[in-house]
Structure formats: structure tokens, C-alpha cells
Amino acid sequence: LKCSHANILIPIVGTLQECASEPSYRLAIRTEGMIETLVKNLTSEHEELQMHCASAIHKCAEDEEIRDLVRKHEGLQPLSALLDKSENKQLLAAVTGAIWKCAMSRENVLKFQEYKTVETLVTLLTDQPEEVLINVIGALAECCQEEENRGTIRRLGGIAPMVTLLTSTNPALLVNVNKAVGGCAMDPENMAIIDSLDGVRLLWSLLKNPNPDVQASAAWALCPCVENAQNSGEMVRSFVAGLELLVNLLKSKDKEVLTSICAAIANIAKDEENLAVMTDHGVVPLLSKLANTNNNKLRRHLAEAIAHCCMWGSNRVAFGEAKAVAPLARYLKSKDPLVHRATAQALYQLSEDPNNCVTMHENGVVKLLLAMVGSTDDILQEAAAGCIANIRRLALATEKAKYG
Structure with a gap:
């Protein structure tokens, strides 16, 4: 790799980039200090060598440490400059791939902003081979996590x-x-x-x-x-059978699908009419069926969906009857603070129903929620306190009925 003859380097880097899809090779490429050499050869006058280097970076930059190394060895600027060679499609595919993967680190996105990379990527959104488009739009997807780039893309x-x-x-x-x-x-x-x-x-x-x-x-x-539409309730209602389709996806076997659908339902349920429609399509039993999960990401979005779906008709009671309360109580033992927050909100909503309060009490939520009342997260604090208050109110009423 340290050799300066392009006719030797091209097959060497070519072999290297073929191997770079394997994690063990990526580790070796990183520990043997090869990233610096790959970056250096991005400015070679041989396009084939540049292509192999960019392709190797594309595959290696799956790993965060390698993304940081590309930045430290100043490889982001030559990658951006190579976007101008857009007539060589093989080179363009390799370069846009490397930029996409490097953009998965925020520090790199900030560098790309300096080099006006986003502006060039936008010009590559049309009339390109599919392989290039996948990378270009992938890079833009990472870049538009930053507000400034969202404005640039629009302008x-x-x-x-x-x-x-x-x-x-x-x-x-x-x-x-x-x-x-x-x-x-x-x-x-x-x-x-x-x-x-x-x-x-x-x-x-x-x-x-x-x-x-x-x-x-x-x-x-x-x-x-x-979240950001002008009249999102109306917009969602305009899609005929759209809500039924959404609710039916809660039968999917894929964890990521389930998680994303729960997140969408939580957003859509803020509109009462749409929540009523989803309730008619059986959103409560389907959400309840998912409650026995150990996946924290799913738990968080499921709890958010349940909290918002409690706001209609007798849904609170229905969640209790569908046995969703006890599994939710167990979420409080999770290590993830975002799960605690969503779960406390769901339990607070569910605790408006006396039978749910009994289930919560039996499942030991009071002790766990008491600890959360001292949280620095206001939303968690308030939901935990509200839930305890409802459980306590029921206990007092029961005692009063019993002993007068």
C-alpha cells in the first residue's frame, strides 16, 4: 500500500475493497493504519485508483471509528471534490457511497456543510444510475438531520x-x-x-x-x-382505508415495522376523530397483544401509543380487559429512561380506571413510580405522581366504603 506505482496500487486496493465488506477485514484496515493511505490516494490522478479507495471507504465507514479516522486524515474534502467527476459513473457510485456512510457521524455532516457537499448532492438527484441515486439520497437523508441542511435542500x-x-x-x-x-x-x-x-x-x-x-x-x-402538517387530522382522514391499513400492520412479524407503526399511531391518535376510527378497527386489542415484549425501542413507542389511545371512549377499560396493564408495569424495571417516561404516561392514563389501578398495585408499580417522582424529567415526574395519586384515591375510597 505504501508503494507509489499506480499499476501495483490499483489491484492491491481493489482486493482490499472487495474484502472490506467483512468486519474482521475492517478491523485490520483500521488497526494497520490503512485509512490514511486510502485517503491519500483519493487525490491520485488515476480514476481507477480513486474509485477503489472510495469504494473501500464506503464499505469501511459502516464502523464509527473508521468514519472518525476519515475525518481526522482529512478525507472528507477530497471526497466532496470528486463529486465533480460525475461523468465517470463507477467513480461517482463509489464516492457517493463513501459520503453516505461518512455522513452517519454528525461531525462529518458539519464538515460536509463547510464543503458545500449538500448543494452538489442535490444536483445529482436526477438522471443518475440507481446505484448512484441510492447513495446520494442516503447521504442527504443523513445530512437532513441538521436543520440548516433541510433549508438548503428546499432552497x-x-x-x-x-x-x-x-x-x-x-x-x-x-x-x-x-x-x-x-x-x-x-x-x-x-x-x-x-x-x-x-x-x-x-x-x-x-x-x-x-x-x-x-x-x-x-x-x-x-x-x-x-406532526408538522397544517391540518394533519384532515390530511390523514383523506386517505381512504389508510387508518385500517395502519392498524392492520400491527399484525406484522417484524419488530421494526411494529415499532414504527406504534410511533405513527401515537402521533395520529392525537386527533380524536382519527383515534375513533382506529378504535373501530381494533387498535386496542392489537396494541395489547404486543405488550409482552423485551425490546426497549418497541416498548417505548408501544407505551406512547397506548397512552394516546386511552383518550377515546372506553379504551382505558378495554386495555385492562385485554391484559395490557401487567406487562406495562414490568417496563418500569427497564434500564432505559425513555421507556420509563412513556410507560409512566401510559400508566397514568390507564389509572383513571379503578380496575387498572388494582392490577397496577398488585404488580408493584407504586414502589417503582415513587422513585420516579424524584426524576429530573418533568414529564416522567408528573406522570408518575399522577398515577400514584389515582391509585391512592381508589385505595382511600375503598377503605371508606369498607369501614365508613
Whole structure:
């Protein structure tokens, strides 16, 4: 690798990048200090060598430590500069791949902002081979986690070509497009454009895609859309049979699909009419069925969905009858503070029903919630206290009835 002859380097780096899809090779590439050499050769005059180097970085940058090394050895700037060689499609695919994976670290995204990389990526959203598009939109999806880049994409007219890509058929491309559109939708101005281009309807229809990764990424993208739409209740109601489709996905076998659907339901249930429709489609028993899970991410979003779904009719009572309360009580023993917060909110809502209070008490929630009343998280503190108050009120009423 230290050799300066391109005709030797090209096959060596070519071999290396083929091997880099294996974690054990990535470890060796990192520990043997090869990243510095790969970065150095990005500025070689041989495009084939540049391509192999970029491709090796693309595969290696799955690992966070390697993403940091590429930045430390100043590899992000030459990668950005190589985007100008857009007529060599093989090179472009390798470079955009490397940029996408490097952009998974926030510090790298901030560097790309300096180098105006986002601006160049937006120009590559049309008339490119699929392989390049997957990487470009993947990179933009990572970059639009930063507010400044969401504005840049809008100003350069990048939202329309993104929304157009929601009609493609390649699952890998769709997953990245969903993430990018969802990222852009965190900005209300962008959301208005996405909605006017029918983007929300397209995301919704991707919930029918047979690929679970596409379903989950579409559901995650719908969350910021519902949150930032002007009149989200109306918008959701305009999708005929949309809510039924959403609720039915709670029968999926895929954990990520279930988690993302729970998150979407929690957002949509804030609108009373839509919550009523979801209740008619059996959202309560389906959510209750999922309660016995050890997956913390699913627990958190499921508890949020249950908390919001308690706000309609006799749903609180129905959750109790569907045996959702005892498993929720066990979530309080999780190590994840976000699970505690969502669970306390759900238990507080459920504790408005006396029978649920009895179940909670039997499952030892009082002691666990008492500890959480001292939390620095106001929302957790308030929900824990409210739940204890409801349990206590019931106990006092029972004593009074018993002993007068």
C-alpha cells in the first residue's frame, strides 16, 4: 500500500475493497493504519485508483471509528471534490457511497456543510444510475438531520425530485428516500411542499410494500409529516382505508415495522376523530397483544401509543380487559429512561380506571413510580405522581366504603 506505482496500487486496493465488506477485514484496515493511505490516494490522478479507495471507504465507514479516522486524515474534502467527476459513473457510485456512510457521524455532516457537499448532492438527484441515486439520497437523508441542511435542500429545489423517487421500485432506494423525505418533513415549510406534491399519500401507499424495511421506513417518515402538517387530522382522514391499513400492520412479524407503526399511531391518535376510527378497527386489542415484549425501542413507542389511545371512549377499560396493564408495569424495571417516561404516561392514563389501578398495585408499580417522582424529567415526574395519586384515591375510597 505504501508503494507509489499506480499499476501495483490499483489491484492491491481493489482486493482490499472487495474484502472490506467483512468486519474482521475492517478491523485490520483500521488497526494497520490503512485509512490514511486510502485517503491519500483519493487525490491520485488515476480514476481507477480513486474509485477503489472510495469504494473501500464506503464499505469501511459502516464502523464509527473508521468514519472518525476519515475525518481526522482529512478525507472528507477530497471526497466532496470528486463529486465533480460525475461523468465517470463507477467513480461517482463509489464516492457517493463513501459520503453516505461518512455522513452517519454528525461531525462529518458539519464538515460536509463547510464543503458545500449538500448543494452538489442535490444536483445529482436526477438522471443518475440507481446505484448512484441510492447513495446520494442516503447521504442527504443523513445530512437532513441538521436543520440548516433541510433549508438548503428546499432552497435548491431538492424536495420535488426526492418525492418523485417515492414511486421507484428498488427497496434499498425506497428505504433511503423514505428516510430523506421524513428528515425534510421535520421542517414545517418543507412539509407544506411535500404535501402539495402528494408526498404523504405516496409514503402512505408504501405501507403496502411487501418489504418490511420499506414499510418501517415509510411509517417512520409519516411521524414528522403528521406532526408538522397544517391540518394533519384532515390530511390523514383523506386517505381512504389508510387508518385500517395502519392498524392492520400491527399484525406484522417484524419488530421494526411494529415499532414504527406504534410511533405513527401515537402521533395520529392525537386527533380524536382519527383515534375513533382506529378504535373501530381494533387498535386496542392489537396494541395489547404486543405488550409482552423485551425490546426497549418497541416498548417505548408501544407505551406512547397506548397512552394516546386511552383518550377515546372506553379504551382505558378495554386495555385492562385485554391484559395490557401487567406487562406495562414490568417496563418500569427497564434500564432505559425513555421507556420509563412513556410507560409512566401510559400508566397514568390507564389509572383513571379503578380496575387498572388494582392490577397496577398488585404488580408493584407504586414502589417503582415513587422513585420516579424524584426524576429530573418533568414529564416522567408528573406522570408518575399522577398515577400514584389515582391509585391512592381508589385505595382511600375503598377503605371508606369498607369501614365508613
